[in-house]
Amino acid sequence: xxxxxxxxxxxxxxxxxxxxxxxxxxxxxxxxxxxxxxxxxxxxxxxxxxxxxxxxxxxxxxxxxxxxxxxxxxxxxxxxxxxxxxxxxxxxxxxxxxxxxxxxxxxxxxxxxxxxxxxxxxxxxxxxxxxxxxxxxxxxxxxxxxxxxxxxxxxxxxxxxxxxxxxxxxxxxxxxxxxxxxxxxxxxxxxxxxxxxxxxxxxxxxxxxxxxxxxxxxxxxxxxxxxxx
Numbered sequence: 001x002x003x004x005x006x007x008x009x010x011x012x013x014x015x016x017x018x019x020x021x022x023x024x025x026x027x028x029x030x031x032x033x034x035x036x037x038x039x040x041x042x043x044x045x046x047x048x049x050x051x052x053x054x055x056x057x058x059x060x061x062x063x064x065x066x067x068x069x070x071x072x073x074x075x076x077x078x079x080x081x082x083x084x085x086x087x088x089x090x091x092x093x094x095x096x097x098x099x100x101x102x103x104x105x106x107x108x109x110x111x112x113x114x115x116x117x118x119x120x121x122x123x124x125x126x127x128x129x130x131x132x133x134x135x136x137x138x139x140x141x142x143x144x145x146x147x148x149x150x151x152x153x154x155x156x157x158x159x160x161x162x163x164x165x166x167x168x169x170x171x172x173x174x175x176x177x178x179x180x181x182x183x184x185x186x187x188x189x190x191x192x193x194x195x196x197x198x199x200x201x202x203x204x205x206x207x208x209x210x211x212x213x214x215x216x217x218x219x220x221x222x223x224x225x226x227x228x229x
Contacts, residue, residue: 004097007108011093014112018176019119022144026124031133040150047173048142050075050134072140079121079139086114100202101195106184113180117143145173 025046029035035044050071089111096104120143129136149171174182188195 004094004104007093007097007104008111010105010108011112011115014109014176014180015116015119018113018116018180021146021176022116022120025146026128026131026144034148043148043150044146045148045173047145048133049145049173050142072135075121076139079118079141082114082118082121086111086118089114099195099199101198103188103192103195103199106187109180109184110188113177113184116175116177116180120144143175143177145175145178147175147179148173 025044029044029046031046031048033046037043089107093104093107093111096107121141122139124141124144125132125134125136126138126141128141132142134140134142151171
């Protein structure tokens with residue numbers, strides 16, 4: 001547990017920073033409000049995401065496959081699945097706390113980001129039901145997004161599955177939790193081989209050091225016995 005503490009503290013820091021920015025936006029802006037930071041390139045644009053990444057919802061995917069599902073049912077399934085996923089990530093982080101590389105730090109980023117968005121989905125519909133523009137309730141909240149890189153926006157071609165004919169932007173509006181998750185996933189995908197090699201080399205070095213110390217200790221004890229006699 002001592003080894004894992006520093007990683008969970010990083011996750012907690014991500015959650016705190018994420019929730020502070022979300023609450024500032026949610027309590028001081030209305031849906032659709034926009035603050036230009038760097039002209040048209042970077043803005044604070046308040047939206048609430050009822051789905052997963054890129055606004056994709058479970059009900060939308062189900063209906064695309066011919067399965068009728070209401071938005072509320074899809075939202076509940078997504079929230080429960082997300083909670084299970086966060087628990088699984090937390091377990092992985094705890095078990096990898098002794099890893100001799102930077103891998104646990106990036107898993108901690110993913111865990112903190114996922115937990116930050118889970119708080120929105122689980123509790124925001126309950127805590128902010130009086131100001132939400134949707135039916136509130138436990139597990140029916142929406143994720144608050146605000147950072148908008150306005151590089152390109154337009155209607156996607158019809159041939160793109162699920163997203164076809166939807167009006168979207170090149171870079172989705174995101175939050176600090178999304179950023180932490182994205183950085184963690186990208187770095188792990190790129191450097192996972194190096195991380196595990198570092199762990200293997202570190203463990204091999206520790207084993208070699210232990211083997212080198214053991215004979216020396218045994219020899220010293222053997223030399224001490226005649227002197228005692």
